[in-house]
Amino acid sequence: MDVRHTTTSIALPATCGMLLVLCTACEDYKETPLTARRAKLGEKSDRTPSKLEPIPQPNNPTPAPQIILPKTTANQQATAPSTPKPPRLNETKVPNIAPPMTPRVVPPVAQQNLYFGGQPPREMPRIALSEQHARACPIKLWQEFPNVTLTDQAGQQQELHKLRGKFTLIVVWSASEPAAVEELGDLEAYAYQPYKNVGLNVIAVHTMAGRTKPPQEALQKFRPTFTILHDTKGELWAAVGKESLPRTFLLDGDGKVIWFDIEYSRTTRRQLQQALQAVMQEI
Helix, strand or coil: CCHHHHHHHHHHHHHHHHHHHHHHHHHHHHHCCHHHHHHHHCCCCCCCCCCCCCCCCCCCCCCCCCCCCCCCCHHHHHHCCCCCCCCCCCCCCCCCCCCCCCCCCCCHHHHCCCCCCCCCCCCCCCCCCCHHHHHCCCCCCCCECCCCEEEECCCCEEEHHHHCCCEEEEEEECCCCHHHHHHHHHHHHHHHHHHHHHCEEEEEEEECCCCCCCCHHHHHHHCCCCEEEEECCCHHHHHHCCCCCCEEEEECCCCEEEEEECCCCHHHHHHHHHHHHHHHCCC
16 A cells, blocks of 8 residues: 555545634634623723723823914014004094185176186187288287376376276277277176276276267266276377277286277177186286
8 A cells, every 4th residue: 555645545634624623713703702702811891892092191291392472572562553443333534624715706797607608718818800900900919008198087187007907998989989889888897896896997088089979978878987088189099099999908017908809799798708807817
């Protein structure tokens, strides 16, 4: 009988038996509860396995590091921006409003709507003359108005330059010209009364040069309160104009012509108001 065959036949059953015992033990281990296994090993099962065990702490724990903030000095506190306080519910903030300026006194006639589209612009009206009209104007813009001696209503001699003011309106007119008489009647309401208290003098000079009708009727009708002078010799008329009347001149404080017109119409009245409002800014 072969020895190898005999050894194999003996070892194989033994090995299979040991494997069977190990499998049975593993199955029993899986089915046995943890408490039973511990009881077999002689351990106490007074603790619940589902609870987490606390982490053991050392006997001398190391203290946690402390964060030390830098101290704020007095200068830093003074320069530190302050947090604005919220406004109270019942507190009303009063705005800082400057006191109103004193308004300029504007004559009532200057507030009238004499112009299309509202008040006139605050600038001197433009003077446009044809060649024929320019030849009839011996005195031009920015020239000095001639100084002549004329007679007043009381028969006294008056030098014209002594009657000037800061601004002077001189109208040369004649009772023989309907347009000139119309302007004489408008001067009181449109020029003298509105502007007499702000530095404007108004002088109406009646000339008899080439005219025959005396001025008494027109003066009694309108009763002007401004200065009336008479150019009996036609001296002033010869120096300032030719042909048609009236002539309207606005002078500055030095007696220079800053605006003039050679007729009188509705356009002239509007431009006169515009010129007076322009010079009122300097009065």
